[in-house]
Amino acid sequence: MALPETLVAEFDRMVQKYPERRSALIPAIHRCQEELGGWVSPETMEDLAAYFGLEPVDVYGVVTFYPMFRTKPPGKHVVSVCHNISCDLRGAEGILAKVCEVTGAKVGGTSADGKFTVERVECQGACANAPMFDLDGVYHEDLDDAKVAKILGGLQ
Numbered sequence: 001m002a003l004p005e006t007l008v009a010e011f012d013r014m015v016q017k018y019p020e021r022r023s024a025l026i027p028a029i030h031r032c033q034e035e036l037g038g039w040v041s042p043e044t045m046e047d048l049a050a051y052f053g054l055e056p057v058d059v060y061g062v063v064t065f066y067p068m069f070r071t072k073p074p075g076k077h078v079v080s081v082c083h084n085i086s087c088d089l090r091g092a093e094g095i096l097a098k099v100c101e102v103t104g105a106k107v108g109g110t111s112a113d114g115k116f117t118v119e120r121v122e123c124q125g126a127c128a129n130a131p132m133f134d135l136d137g138v139y140h141e142d143l144d145d146a147k148v149a150k151i152l153g154g155l156q
């Protein structure tokens with residue numbers, strides 16, 4: 001198994017919290033994505049299947065069902081733009097268009113230079129300060145075009 005020992009130890013603790021071992025699969029996938037480059041590779045899916053006593057296709061089915069899991073390596077920076085109701089009403093589509101313009105990435109894709117991945121996400125719980133995006137795990141709220149350009153334009 002190629003999973004890091006630290007993750008396996010974490011999973012060993014995690015599975016104790018659930019009546020069935022496989023119930024910890026989704027949090028385990030999250031941890032793999034966080035720790036192993038921001039995506040879930042085919043090898044990681046096989047390792048997770050072995051750990052949980054599942055078939056690799058079972059893990060693949062979960063990974064590909066949920067949009068928060070990536071099956072390709074992301075760019076250096078990940079911009080996750082919320083498009084749910086509060087953000088939509090306050091201009092999320094325009095923000096998304098501006099993000100794509102500034103980064104050179106298409107929605108669901110990565111810029112040619114590998115610097116940015118842009119994705120649509122569901123409500124992030126920051127509706128009071130819509131529209132918003134999550135950039136590499138940090139929320140940016142009350143966005144307008146100028147803020148988007150300032151935030152993303154200065155990134156290396």
Ligand code: FES
Binds near residue numbers: 083086122126127
């Ligand atoms: S709708 Fe965008 S944060 Fe809730």
